[in-house]
Amino acid sequence: MYKTELIEDISVGNVTDKIDEKIAEMEKSGYYLITMSFLGTQRAVLVFRKGLKGSLL
Secondary structure (H helix, E strand, O other): OEEEEEEEOOOOOOHHHHHHHHHHHHHHOOEEEEEEEEEOOOEEEEEEEEOOOOOOO
16 A cells, blocks of 8 residues: 655755654654655655565565
């Protein structure tokens, strides 16, 4: 199962903190980051997949 998360109001100063925070939150639920894209300069889209990290299943 895949899940997409949108992170808004990012800036140069807080981008890594916000992304790391979302990744840690999702990993607690069993989701692992697959890919990430930036939309302009203030938004990022993270795509997660549920399952074993690095698994093909």
